[in-house]
Amino acid sequence: MDEDRYPGFRDFVSGRGPALSRAAYLLTGDHHAAEDLVQTALSRVLRHWGRARDGDPEAYVRRTMYHLQMSWWRRRRVPEQLAAAPPERAGLDPYVGTVLRMTLDRALAVLTPRQRAVLVLRFYEDLTEVQAAQVLGCSVGSVKRYAHDGLARLRAAAPHLVDDAERVGGGWR
Known part of the structure; x- marks a missing residue:
């Protein structure tokens, strides 16, 4: 170069x-x-x-x-592949962080790309709704809708993530 x-x-x-x-x-x-x-x-x-x-x-x-x-x-x-039953919950053990990360990866896979992008921008990159809308080239209302739908989908796909995240010191709600 x-x-x-x-x-x-x-x-x-x-x-x-x-x-x-x-x-x-x-x-x-x-x-x-x-x-x-x-x-x-x-x-x-x-x-x-x-x-x-x-x-x-x-x-x-x-x-x-x-x-x-x-x-x-x-x-x-x-096409999405839905499991008949959610994966077994991991108990408190030294690998709970790894299990949580793997579960989160699987849960994120059920999101649409727009939902995933909005959640990454809002909660990982810590951007405001206005900033996320600017990055994605869409309206603030769209960002709100994608965030709402994405979080609902995550909760439905892996409801135990909220409990697991709080147990290891985080939270994503």
Whole structure:
């Protein structure tokens, strides 16, 4: 990469790459897909680096990631698979955090990409409804609806997550 042509890009990627990767994993639910998502978003942003660098480059990359994920999801829709019974609840043991994370990953998989994106933006990225709407290019009302429907779907898919999250010191309500 020509450092003179893209000043600051290397520093941006090395400084913000891990945070972008975490957000991408939450959007995709798969490490390999998350890596692809970040790499594709960064390559697209690189083409417009001068404009992105002068504004808010991280917001530019994140918006690109959310839009790419929506586009990829539309191309590869996979039918939902619902289990006859929810997975067994894990008791208090040293692995409760791991079990909680795996259960949350499965529960997030039942969300639509828009619901998942809104929940990641609102509760992981800690954006306001207005900021999330700007990132996704939709109305604040849509963000509220996706958040409401997504949380309801999570509660229906894994009602025990609320109890488990409170037990390990968090909460997602």
